[in-house]
Amino acid sequence: MRTYIADIKKMDDGDELTVKGWVQETRKIKNLMFIIVRDNTGIIQVTAKKDKLSNYDQFYDITRESVISVHGTLNKKSVSKAGMEILGTEIEILSLSDTPLPLGVIDRVSADFDTRFNNRFLDLRKPEHLIIFQFESQLLYGIREYMNRENFIEVHTPKIVGAATEGGADLFRVEYFERDAFLNQSPQLYKEILISSGFDKVFEVGPAFRAEKENTVRHLNEFTSIDMEAAFIDDRKAMEYLENAISYAVNRTVDFMGLKLQEYGYNVEKIYPPFPKITYEKALEELNKKGLKLNFGDDLSPEANKALAENFEGFYFITGWPSDMRPFYTHPDTDPKITKSFDLQLNDIEVTSGAQRMHNYKMLDENFIKKGLNKQNFEFYEKAFKYGMPPHAGWGLGLERLVMNLLKLNNVRESTLFPRDRTRLSP
Numbered sequence: 001m002r003t004y005i006a007d008i009k010k011m012d013d014g015d016e017l018t019v020k021g022w023v024q025e026t027r028k029i030k031n032l033m034f035i036i037v038r039d040n041t042g043i044i045q046v047t048a049k050k051d052k053l054s055n056y057d058q059f060y061d062i063t064r065e066s067v068i069s070v071h072g073t074l075n076k077k078s079v080s081k082a083g084m085e086i087l088g089t090e091i092e093i094l095s096l097s098d099t100p101l102p103l104g105v106i107d108r109v110s111a112d113f114d115t116r117f118n119n120r121f122l123d124l125r126k127p128e129h130l131i132i133f134q135f136e137s138q139l140l141y142g143i144r145e146y147m148n149r150e151n152f153i154e155v156h157t158p159k160i161v162g163a164a165t166e167g168g169a170d171l172f173r174v175e176y177f178e179r180d181a182f183l184n185q186s187p188q189l190y191k192e193i194l195i196s197s198g199f200d201k202v203f204e205v206g207p208a209f210r211a212e213k214e215n216t217v218r219h220l221n222e223f224t225s226i227d228m229e230a231a232f233i234d235d236r237k238a239m240e241y242l243e244n245a246i247s248y249a250v251n252r253t254v255d256f257m258g259l260k261l262q263e264y265g266y267n268v269e270k271i272y273p274p275f276p277k278i279t280y281e282k283a284l285e286e287l288n289k290k291g292l293k294l295n296f297g298d299d300l301s302p303e304a305n306k307a308l309a310e311n312f313e314g315f316y317f318i319t320g321w322p323s324d325m326r327p328f329y330t331h332p333d334t335d336p337k338i339t340k341s342f343d344l345q346l347n348d349i350e351v352t353s354g355a356q357r358m359h360n361y362k363m364l365d366e367n368f369i370k371k372g373l374n375k376q377n378f379e380f381y382e383k384a385f386k387y388g389m390p391p392h393a394g395w396g397l398g399l400e401r402l403v404m405n406l407l408k409l410n411n412v413r414e415s416t417l418f419p420r421d422r423t424r425l426s427p
């Protein structure tokens with residue numbers, strides 16, 4: 001029976017137990033050795049005395065980060081900092097670590113980015129890094145719970161595809177037998193097809209691939225997209241699902257692990273919908289008041305996003321983006337220059353894009369031509385609009401960007417286990 005270190009505090013003085021984990025540090029005094037053992041729930045001191053441990057000599061040269069199994073009795077009257085220790089009676093070395101370590105796990109000095117990510121397996125042993133992914137896991141659990149409660153069906157659409165989703169650029173090409181294929185940029189076209197299939201409400205959590213050359217703190221070439229699409233709803237309702245899903249997931253996670261997050265310096269506040277909204281045109285007005293010189297149709301630069309974020313706290317929507325700035329599938333508003341679309345921002349970074357989509361076959365058909373796209377590539381998609389397509393709307397939420405923003409990390413790679421970027425393809 002293995003005991004997790006976090007559970008030891010519930011045990012009694014004198015109880016027998018076995019813990020398994022990594023040797024974080026050792027300190028030796030003649031016939032006595034102190035070993036700090038770490039598992040993914042905490043650390044504990046193991047005290048090993050030569051006269052109590054049959055393999056003491058073999059154990060004496062144990063290296064940092066070796067994996068061991070410790071059996072012993074719990075001493076809750078210990079003079080150690082934690083007030084607890086295990087008096088070891090049997091210690092087994094399960095895997096001896098090599099030396100020197102390419103990256104220290106508990107070193108105070110921080111290593112450079114490349115050293116960290118080249119040795120990500122060690123970098124992730126740091127509890128302050130592990131907790132980012134425990135947070136991500138809980139957050140996603142909350143989103144899934146919310147979507148399930150709202151009767152969304154979780155789906156899995158192909159990642160090897162024959163056509164571009166978001167317009168044509170930024171595709172990774174792959175060999176597909178005798179043909180060229182691409183890694184999908186977004187499940188967009190497939191989630192819309194499923195609306196025509198009568199699924200009514202779908203969501204997907206999966207990888208999305210973008211051959212974007214930008215090497216910024218916000219861009220990955222492979223990220224996790226949380227996508228949803230629903231029939232008979234408009235952009236407003238899609239925004240409501242989004243703010244409710246995020247609030248539910250964040251608040252549940254704060255209840256579950258808020259204190260632990262604080263211990264590691266991450267302060268996540270509870271959030272309450274509705275999130276404020278500003279139209280794109282109003283945002284330009286506000287930005288121009290701040291001295292930026294932006295015209296209708298201009299994208300919001302990182303500098304503009306920073307300036308706009310000063311007007312808000314936390315999450316806010318930018319709605320009504322110009323038609324020229326949105327993909328071909330976006331539904332126009334009554335004024336055809338603008339669309340029924342939105343971005344959700346957290347501080348100065350976009351975390352979600354969404355919109356009501358075109359559902360009228362003829363309108364969609366014309367838009368392919370307007371956007372200069374090769375219609376033939378989209379035949380499989382357009383066909384689904386020909387035989388009964390409900391009005392629909394949806395969004396795509398970048399998981400790594402959401403986590404990065406909620407934990408106030410300064411680089412999206414920090415919330416990615418093994419980031420793929422312009423230069424990194426390994427590990």
Ligand code: AMO
Pocket residue numbers: 166185186188210212218219220221223225227228350351352353354355394395396397398399400401402412
């Ligand atoms: P969009 O291209 O805006 O929209 O992507 C949606 C969300 O995905 C995340 N994201 C990224 N995260 C990390 N690195 C990247 N290179 C990257 N690119 C995008 C962002 C972004 O907000 N089909 C539409 C969604 C929809 O309308 O349903 C789409 O893909 O968080």
